[in-house]
Amino acid sequence: MSQTFRHPEILEIARREGKVTVEGLAQHFGVTLQTIRRDLTDMAEAGRLERVHGGAVLPSSTTNIGYEERRALNPSAKAAIARACAAQIPNDISLFLNIGTSTEAVAQELLLHENLMVVTNNMNVANILVANPSCEVVVTGGHLRRSDGGLIGNLATDTIRQFKFDLAVIGCSALDRDGDLLDFDIQEVGVSRAILQQSRRTFLVADHSKFKRSAPARIASLSDIDAFFTDAPLPAALSQSCAIWKTAVSVSE
């Protein structure tokens, strides 16, 4: 409840001018710089503005800043995984790609494939594959998640149930030592499950950073996956399990 009468007006000015300066606002309201700084920090914490040196700007249109950073994380490793995966994807099939930076990298590698029918719940994947003229792109419906361009919810699941895919390429948020695929978002898990159900074969793409993380929701087990593409050797125990499960493991680079 730390609102002052200045906050709404600062917002209005920011909308009009595109930016506000500490100095300018201090003069405008007849208060000290420090007071304005406090205002701006409060408003930035509330997400109404984005703080910059000397003032503030409207929240960046690219809300998915965390996402951009993730995409930029280790692009070469991601690309290597994606290349290995794309090499195993034949032409002339129907294919699902779900949410995740890794699956986007796969989409990038599929630009030269032919006669694919790709269904996706990832806006970025659709945007990428639009550049492949011999590829039919179908987008599932769903609520658009700003953080990563994913389409989630019942609409997505319902759409997926209407298809049967030759192959699904999925990502996950984390992968634990027992070989369980985990995700942060319960809704997304429903979507992933539906995908696995509707697919004849399944590939998992995940870089080694996923080994270290954990997440609350369980999607499936590596035993349900036909091939796993990653960039670092698996722990010995898990590697053995994969052999038993007949899950092919491809370590790139």
Add this chain to the structure above:
Amino acid sequence: MSQTFRHPEILEIARREGKVTVEGLAQHFGVTLQTIRRDLTDMAEAGRLERVHGGAVLPSSTTNIGYEERRALNPSAKAAIARACAAQIPNDISLFLNIGTSTEAVAQELLLHENLMVVTNNMNVANILVANPSCEVVVTGGHLRRSDGGLIGNLATDTIRQFKFDLAVIGCSALDRDGDLLDFDIQEVGVSRAILQQSRRTFLVADHSKFKRSAPARIASLSDIDAFFTDAPLPAALSQSCAIWKTAVSVSE
């Protein structure tokens, strides 16, 4: 706070021009070349730009579909229509936007609206409205049409049937002298019909070029529309019809 005032504006310029130069930016902002170089390296590290010798370009993955053509055709008229239309759209409603450059222009004008729930079968609209944090975006499923980023087919119609909208803003390919809304694509007509059925009110946006064209499939009549936003006076006969139909007509600049 790892940003400066310049970053958002640089991004904006890059989006508009396709590229930015160190020299040009330095002049534009009145700072030294080195400062701009630092900006560009920062932004490149964050994945928002791609550095090239002498400047920077947009990252290749950020290819918004149809972005080029959108601004090509008489943008000022479209923007005027869109502004007039957006002014009639209240906050806090559910809203459908369909395919067409005109509806995309409306989306652009809705960036400052609040608490909208927007459903769309237009990828470009979704890409635009992602920038409005107080707007929930739902995408219908469908086959992606490359020419305009539209999502069409049964999937789209089915999704739409699951909603009831306070307002629908639609475009059309052509508008004949009898006041009939026409489209080139039969599938798209099915979608448009479904939209009209599920909406309490309906706005049509179409610039005057649509008057001269014709198209084979009939969507509906202007008599089914609550308000029509355009940029040139209607033929006298049609104007009279609209008065009888109680279809409001707004002619912008």
Add this chain to the structure above:
DNA sequence: AAAAAAATGTTCGTTTCTGTTCGGTTTCGC
């Protein structure tokens, strides 16, 4: 009216940004 809470002003040490210079690298015209 007194006490408490909140907001604002003031000061000061620290961080961040910017311009300058310099040596190395890339690009471009020949």
Add this chain to the structure above:
DNA sequence: GCGAAACCGAACAGAAACGAACATTTTTTT
């Protein structure tokens, strides 16, 4: 290929902006 010009990043110093802590004023509560 070769050399000049443009461009690049690193390093440094001065300036601007920052946040924390404390004092002061205003508002609210009791």
